[in-house]
Amino acid sequence: MALQWKLRIEGMTCEHCEVSVRRALESAGARNVQADFRRGEAVFEAEETADPERWREAIRKAGYRPGELSLLGRVGSVEAVSQERPVHGRTRRDAYDLVIVGSGSAAFAAAIRARDLGARVLMVEAGTLGGTCVNVGCVPSKFLLRAAEVYHLARHHGYAGIPTQAGPVDWRALVAQKDELVRALRKEKYADLVELYGWELVQGRAQFVDAETLAVDGRTVRASAYIVATGASPAVPPIEGLVEAGYLTSTTAMELEALPTSLAVIGANAIGLEMGQLFARLGVRVTLIEIMPRIAPFEEPEVSEALAAALQEEGIEVLTAAQVRRVERTPVGKRLWVQVGGELRSLEVADVLVATGRRPNTEGLGLDQAGVKTDRRGAIVVDEFMQTTNPRVWAAGDCTGSPQFVYVAAYEGTVAAENALGSDRRRVDLSVVPRITFTTPTVAAVGLTEAQARAQGYEVRTTVMPVAVLARAWVNRDTRGLFKLVADAATDRLLGVHVVADNAGEVIYAAQLALQAGLRVGDLAATLAPYLTMAEGLRLAAQSFGRDVARMSCCAG
Template sequence: MKKYRIHVQGMTCSGCEEHVATALENIGAVNIEASFLRKEATFELQDDVEIETAQKAINEAKYQSGDAEVLESHDVPVLGDEGDYDLLIIGSGGAAFSAAIKGVEYGAKVAIIERGTVGGTCVNIGCVPSKTLLRAAEINHLAKNNPFLGLTTSAGTVDLAELVKQKDELVIQLREQKYIDLIGEYGFELIRGEAKFLDEKTIEVDGRKLTAKRFLIATGASPSIPDIQGLKDSDYLTSTSLLDLKQLPKSLAVIGSGYIALELGQLFHHLGTEVTLMQRSPRVLKEYDPEISEAVTKAVTEQGMNLITGVSYDRIETSGNLKQVYILVNGEKKVIEAEQLLIATGRKPNTEVLNLPAANVNLGAKGEIMVDDFLKTSNPGIYAAGDVTMGPQFVYVAAYEGGIAADNAIGGLERKVNLEAVPGVTFTSPSVATVGLTEEQAMAKGYEVKTSVLPLDAVPRALVNRETTGVFKIVADSKSLKVLGVHIVAENAGDVIYAATLVVKYGLTVQDLRESLAPYLTMAEGLKLAALTFDKDVSKLSCCAG
């Protein structure tokens, strides 16, 4: 294949970039990167496709193609002859498999090194097991607390061991289908064992020395444990061990109130456990907009969870079957007692045993691997992707980065990571979803900001559901009304946020949302209503009256 750069006139926004990319995709181009700021598009074409075909496609898309230049031509990885492998990947989660598959497609010799269970955090101990149990807990909660008069529902005793057994069966199934089976399908190698670097081009795996032309570190992250007196001796739980409990505790104390704490705390609350959430900061989800924090706080307290903010931790003791957490709140000493204690205070990168100084790989203050826009570390032959870099902690971000790392390390491309429109979802009930800039972030970037805040009781879907605790918020540039961020607390917010992600990614405006047709009695209609709220009182509109 040949890699080209074409100068393109007429692109003015990210939406234009998408139009150019689509035109090039239609003629078979791959690895496309269009930039309206640089006024260019880079891409690859098969050798039998003339560059004039690409120029014609751009012109037909109503843009003006200019001079074209060949950047490089290759059919196999652009690497030297040294090394046992073209690409050695440490880790076996989303980033690792994405990179391995892409590397094999380039014709590279690829191996993955894994010290534990194949599949990484998401399928084994994170997304999949927690979300299936969250759904079970939600059903149990609704059976005991449905909002409709005249409808009698009830729930029996929760058999946690049976729920966990079913969860484990799903995990095994998805691990086989989405990870293990793909090793043979694509033909890369799996090496079992602990990896550590001996020098810049050599690692050791359980006594076996291996060399490679390029490395990718994708070892993920694990629960971070705070330094609280007595914690080490308290037999505490983490997000991993909590999901393997076989007996439902009567009470659970949670240190932390980020998305993991909220999800797992609500999970056990909905199964029937008395839950207390504790946190140092004055509000939950402190990095989100205040309206989001307020809505979440209202939701969890309405449901009967205990939330304590502004906490200072003194010590933790164990008395019989109870954990005792000694805290200070507004100058007042308190003791929180519970059968089980969950630590959910964030995550730390898994870099301790890699011996990265030997490879000349620089780390950040939290032990994370420092990378540039191309995911290259301080060692030009070593890349890193996913949670180990402490970027957005989502498996879809890890997979995206793994593919880019392989393109750059093996394909010889220069793809930059773009994380400007990454959606995030917290799977509580109601769920929390966000994309783009918060109001505070937008102002820090120099925008003059205009916002719209729509309470959920203004959304018809919420009214018919009889669940009206929540909010829609849109952050926009006050001059152009370009949407900079969307933040939602509502049922199915995670489904709605994908549409908002496209709005932010492609630079759409509040007016674009106003002029779109939103299906009535869907939660997605809240996006349009929030857009109308910029200059209308939606309570005075009739149904569907945009």
């Protein structure tokens, strides 16, 4: 009968050392050797009758120092019977220090941090490795948005004496290139890291059987702690006939075989706006339908107005305060019945894209059996430490009620891992979270809106500065957009920054740092801003509280 052993080994410093240790142990009769230089150990199998001194001697001959030897159990047994002191509270019954369900940004951040802390980690993924961002979210959508922008600029760049032309779009070639990029990044930023950091990855569907045990496709797994990081998926509104007629989501739209001639986008927040402009710039006739009184309804009203004007200028139809009542299939596409004010209008399109938010992927995980509470949307309820109602289970990322941004998910995954493994007791701080909508012009914001600031009891003062004040905008031949700053009138402290402009996503990071540092408007106005940058708008907007910056020379401070 084969047994599984763990041998502590001193002197390993790199992956080459792992190879040397593996070969040494194999020469002494060990099998399935997994050496880990970060943890300073090797786990391997050997027959019950094997002589442990042979392994030690082989390690010494290879130039390393053997340490404590521990019996983990019989091969094929899930539960460890470790003879050593438990790591991070792992008991004799627990095979792992940490089991992570999911493999997206939150999951990978948690796994990397856990391995840094020396934990034995298992990751379970039911679908494609890498989660939303690299596979069907940030990466492919921004690739296609950039391609659409280049195509648009080839026809509309605004510079005299520079003739350009754009031929027909080869959508299949573009999608193939997108898929190639996704595969490359998935390998480099996800698959390769599993081996590099040395955690175990299992493909399968995980479900809690009780508060302390997970089942993975029939296999029983136990750990001292669990992190659920299963992400979210597109939500579909209950519109009559929508399911029967068929619809696209942000995921399936990027996999189309051909571009539709026309497209109705239901929902005009970040995803709907990005998808709408993307397809419009590739020649699709697009109608945006938003149930709220304005597009980008959670941004400042001035932001919504500026962006709507820019999109309409590009030929996109924008319907606000509009509710889709019914969808039906026609011989050539779809017909939508849309309530706009008191009028019921029909809209004929080739296809429909639903962009009405995302729902947490928590069904089928057995959370009830584990004593993990979810809210009415299915989001896992966590405290400020990312711990659920089961003290053994943590959660991170889009499957919780947190803002659904990849950088928030990664941050929460790191914090959850540290807290789950007992290395720290960190609180999650989401008081200053930037957000970006990657349209052209780009929308970026951080901090409070004017309405939010007033609701929190601040006496507010604001300024709105048109992008046309900036020489950078003139050089770019695109003066659309604005900067809006929100400040506390009593202390002059900056409370929020809202930008519609080219490269607003790059600008907003400086604004985030300003808010985190508690800067006052005067501090921002007194900074040195590099000239002919869009970021200079932060300084000029701060100065505009006290003077008309349109009446200043280009570089005057």
